[in-house]
Amino acid sequence: MSSSNYYKFLFSRFYDPFMHSIEMKELTHRRERLLSPLDGTILEIGSGTGINLPFYSTNTKVFALEPNPHMWEIIEKKRHYTCNLEPIVKGIEDPEVQMRFTEPFFDSVVCTLVLCNVPDLRNTFRFIEKVLKVGGKLVLLEHIRSHSNFSAGIQDFFSPSWKFFADGCNLNRETDKVVKEFDFKLEWEEYFSISLPFYSAIYEKQ
Ligand SMILES: C[S@@+](CC[C@H](N)C(=O)[O-])C[C@H]1O[C@@H](n2cnc3c(N)ncnc32)[C@H](O)[C@@H]1O
Secondary structure, three states: OOHHHHHHHHHHHHHHHHHHHHHHHHHHHHHHHHHOOOOOEEEEEOOOOOOOHHHOOOOOEEEEEOOOHHHHHHHHHHOOOOOEEEEEOOOOOOHHHHHHOOOOOEEEEEEEOOOOOOOOHHHHHHHHHHHEEEEEEEEEEEEOOOOOHHHHHHHHHHHHHHHHHOOOOOOOOOHHHHHHHOOEEEEEEEEEEEOEEEEEEEEEEO
């Protein structure tokens, strides 16, 4: 196993234990509230260990993008979902993904704790805009750059080293602001904090 592959393996094995208490206290109830009403065809970007999968209803078809194959080993072990799952072991920017989905196809696109990782945030929203049907939902649950200059400065300072240790995660993305540059209508949003500022929202494609 190469060192980068070994790192991906370790990340996949430590992710759930590392997140457990945050999930229990702050995230699980938000995931359930955001995801259980969805139906139809769903694109989930960055499924990780599959933490969202149990919340999708049985009659959904979920196209799950997750480039780290070791995450899929965990999802397969858990077998904890009832949605109809189509695994895609690719990142959002992969040409195969970009060429496979070229028109409005999805009823919802779900991004939870992944927009900090994607190589280009605006390109990702452009892609989502293209593949979401009119009236389709974009669901976000993401940590973001603080609106306070002081805290944002601290995030900017630590982001490069955090990125190195946390599998490419940028601490300081202005996801809540950048999404508003696109053709989505805000339906609901919430700001909250878990040491970092977080943003959760539902947008509708216009
Ligand atoms: C921090 S984890 C979050 C996982 C899950 N969505 C959650 O809410 O817990 C981010 C996941 O996104 C995946 N990822 C990283 N870059 C990606 C990309 N370019 N496209 C899709 N997924 C990506 C990582 O492999 C990782 O499993």
